[in-house]
Amino acid sequence: MHTKICTVDLKSGILCPKCEEKVRRGEVTPLDLEVAKVLLSLESKYSALQNAYFYRAVEAGDTLVILMGNRDVPKILSYGGKLLKEISERTGKRRIRIVAYNADKRRLLEELFAPASILTINTLWLPDGSTETKVVLSGREARRIPISISTVKDLAKSLMNINLRVEFEGTPAYKTVRG
Ligand SMILES: [Zn+2]
Known part of the structure; x- marks a missing residue:
């Protein structure tokens, strides 16, 4: 998966100085980190996530919106509710929407x-x-x-x-x- 944060950092849970700086500047939010980790952990089960672009995540009320690459959205949605349910369980957000970043x-x-x-x-x-x-x-x-x-x-x-x-x-x- 492609994100602003190094894959190694997401897997280890320890940010390198470059990524730490992105978080400090607010370019990457704690929610982005959390969602990126969840998506990365689902990669092996849902192969479309492997080459997908994750841009940002925002939440409002019980809705979590995940902004992904234009071409990735239809592939991700083709898994039906199954993947969304897993994201929902892991993030604790009731409604998950995958939206094409623009x-x-x-x-x-x-x-x-x-x-x-x-x-x-x-x-x-x-x-x-x-x-x-x-x-x-x-x-x-x-x-x-x-x-x-x-x-x-x-x-x-x-x-x-x-x-x-x-x-x-x-x-x-x-x-x-x-x-
Ligand atoms: Zn890093």
């Missing part, structure tokens, strides 16, 4: 909301100088979002440092108002 904000948001699809994404500038990222989904898509909106918001904050505002278009209430 540096592009829009693509990453699409991954978080998938299978619901996003209609528009806009940046709002607030009077106090801060910004909000407004995501609009169709009302019909609301039920397809696999995790709670507050969890998505927390994840967006920790992954991209953005404040998310989520709105729905054409919700039943809105339709009623329009007659």
Whole structure:
């Protein structure tokens, strides 16, 4: 498995000075370390993990999101719930989501909301100088979002440092108002 931390360090549990520095700078979090260790320990059983790229892990509520390489995600998901269940047992997190890492904000948001699809994404500038990222989904898509909106918001904050505002278009209430 490819990660920012040396495999040797993950196996021994002792970080080399380079990796220790990455943790100190916050480039690698304790959660990243924990998840990397778990994934590494599952490598022999789930061979797709052997050449996979692990980028980051973030948690919100009872959900653990694991960011993996684009090409690795379908391979990992092809194991079905079995691998996810093992990750869940070893990390103590109830819900595990494997998401394709993407540096592009829009693509990453699409991954978080998938299978619901996003209609528009806009940046709002607030009077106090801060910004909000407004995501609009169709009302019909609301039920397809696999995790709670507050969890998505927390994840967006920790992954991209953005404040998310989520709105729905054409919700039943809105339709009623329009007659
Ligand atoms: Zn190292």
